[in-house]
Amino acid sequence: MNEGMVSADDGATHGDLERSVSAPPDQADVDRTLSHEEFDPKGTLALILVYFAILVGMWVFMYFVEFLGNGLTVVG
Template identity: 70%
Template sequence: MSSSRSKRTIGHDEFDPVGTLSLIALYFLILVAMWLFMYFVEFVGNDPTVVGLL
């Protein structure tokens, strides 16, 4: 019983890394949300709220 396996090669034009691009976009959105939190909550007010309570 012999089974023949065929190997499919994917060229450069056929490769579409949608998952990788979506992960990079998700990480970028998380960084933007963290920056907005730090800017608007911590540094816009007169006194810091979380950092430097002393």
């Protein structure tokens, strides 16, 4: 990666690091390169499991408490 990457923060050049020009000048540099084989997205799995648990919990609340728990509303 990083081919042709150029830093451009406030006119200063910080080597060939990959940066965002909308980022602050002192953003942390990329300090290692991870290939597809070296990278195992365990953190992503953990976040998604947390999200899934929240989803299930909220759905159970919505269905059993809010939906089934409320009586009919009759107008008129």
